[in-house]
Amino acid sequence: xxxxxxxxxxxxxxxxxxxxxxxxxxxxxxxxxxxxxxxxxxxxxxxxxxxxxxxxxxxxxxxxxxxxxxxxxxxxxxxxxxxxxxxxxxxxxxxxxxxxxxxxxxxxxxxxxxxxxxxxxxxxxxxxxxxxxxxxxxxxxxxxxxxxxxxxxxxxxxxxxxxxxxxxxxxxxxxxxxxxxxxxxxxxxxxxxxxxxxxxxxxxxxxxxxxxxxxxxxxxxxxxxxxxxxxxxxxxxxxxxxxxxxxxxxxxxxxxxxxxxxxxxxxxxxxxxxxxxxxxxxxxxxxxxxxxxxxxxxxxxxxxxxxxxxxxxxxxxxxxxxxxxxxxxxxxxxxxxxxxxxxxxxxxxxxxxxxxxxx
Numbered sequence: 001x002x003x004x005x006x007x008x009x010x011x012x013x014x015x016x017x018x019x020x021x022x023x024x025x026x027x028x029x030x031x032x033x034x035x036x037x038x039x040x041x042x043x044x045x046x047x048x049x050x051x052x053x054x055x056x057x058x059x060x061x062x063x064x065x066x067x068x069x070x071x072x073x074x075x076x077x078x079x080x081x082x083x084x085x086x087x088x089x090x091x092x093x094x095x096x097x098x099x100x101x102x103x104x105x106x107x108x109x110x111x112x113x114x115x116x117x118x119x120x121x122x123x124x125x126x127x128x129x130x131x132x133x134x135x136x137x138x139x140x141x142x143x144x145x146x147x148x149x150x151x152x153x154x155x156x157x158x159x160x161x162x163x164x165x166x167x168x169x170x171x172x173x174x175x176x177x178x179x180x181x182x183x184x185x186x187x188x189x190x191x192x193x194x195x196x197x198x199x200x201x202x203x204x205x206x207x208x209x210x211x212x213x214x215x216x217x218x219x220x221x222x223x224x225x226x227x228x229x230x231x232x233x234x235x236x237x238x239x240x241x242x243x244x245x246x247x248x249x250x251x252x253x254x255x256x257x258x259x260x261x262x263x264x265x266x267x268x269x270x271x272x273x274x275x276x277x278x279x280x281x282x283x284x285x286x287x288x289x290x291x292x293x294x295x296x297x298x299x300x301x302x303x304x305x306x307x308x309x310x311x312x313x314x315x316x317x318x319x320x321x322x323x324x325x326x327x328x329x330x331x332x333x334x335x336x337x338x339x340x341x342x343x344x345x346x347x348x349x350x351x352x353x354x355x356x357x358x359x
Contacts, residue, residue: 016197024170024198025055025187029093032173033063036091039177042069042078043095052097053133053192079105079130083113083182086128091177096132098140099148099186113182114157125180129173135188135226135276136324142312145320147276149186149225150283153253159183160254161207164191164228166198168251171205179207186253188226207252210260216246219334220264222287223274224250227325231274234330243338253283261287262295269300270337274325279307304333 019027032039041056047070050057060068071078075096082092096102102109109130116124136145153160159181163169169187176183213228214235221231228249235245248264250256265271271291275284288303309323335342 016200018195019166019170019198020193020195021166021169021187022053022055022192024166025173026057026059028170028173029056029059030062032091032093032177033059033067035174036177038089038091039093040067040069040085040090041093041095042071042082044071044073044078044097046070046095051095053187053189055187055192056095075101075105076108079108080112082128082130083108083116083126086113086126086182087116087124091127091129093129093131093173093177096130098144098189099132099134100143100146102130102132102148109152109158109182109184110155114155117181118157126182127177127180129176129183129185131185131187133189134186135190136308136313136320137190137226139315139317139320140189141315145313147225147308149184149253150275150277150281150286152184153256153283153286155254157181158254159207159252161185161252162225162250163187164225164249164251165213166194166196167202168205170198171202172207174204175207186225190226194229208255208257210251210257211249212246212260212264213249214245214247216244216268218244218268219270219272219337220246220248220261220268221272221274221330221334222248222250222261222264224253225276227274227276230325230327230330233327234334237327237331238334241340243334243340245334256287256290258290258294261291262298265291265295266298269298270334271299272304272306272330272333272337274306274330276308276325278310279305280310282307301337301339304337306330306333 045052046056047060047068079094082094085092113126116126134149135147161172163172223231231247235247238245246264246268273284273287275282284305284307291303306325306329314320
């Protein structure tokens, strides 16, 4: 769909349109299916049920069962089938219900999709897109709520994307399908109902670079996916007390955009990394290590990390909230980084001990 801007006697009228993250993802799928007859969608309940999170609702009626394929309850089988289809020249989009269940297909993703191009000497590209829901905050307990995208960002041969905005939800899929390598797209479950205006001039997005979502001078808040709204809220809170926070949305977790991250820290000289994954061996740990290796002399304070508590994700709402990174924790970490004391009586967490036990 194309949009235009019209001009009247008064101010310019925008054709920005209201949508949700879920609807933006659905429109991206619809465009891909219409544009390329090689594209098909496959996964559990993607057809008659409309997708476990409603993303593919209505696509079966529009494109038919040959292109919207309901798969048996076997992640290894249907991810493997998608890899075979990609090798045969198709452009499959495979949906896995949650990242936890993707572990049942880890052999296919790691030992096949990620390695075949290298092992074949460049003869066997695997242009598959695998979408899955990640993250907590919806009271779905430990088997449906973890953030394991950092594990996949560890694997050479994969591109790992984390759309956090309406524009990225709508426009990341096309370049992902054009990529000759396997692409994993992690959609945070808390974002599906987020609504807003999709800019009329939005278009193809750059999946090679991070994006500065809010400029600032005093501290860089580096994050991605479902934690981006929390980082932006923390930046608002900090601004009210005179601290200017820059918010960097990673967007692509592998390969990481070292240049944009480093340029931000070179401006602000302080960094807080917000990552819903567990702290030990996390994506936040990797970013912290890279900043120490590449920008040690730009840093005026240790890199702060705000991560999930190292426990299986609780079901009870208050326990789940306590286990996840929250705005208050981001604000406290940023204040530590800039050397500002917390307001008197503030109830915000301290930095967790490096060697502390958990579980």
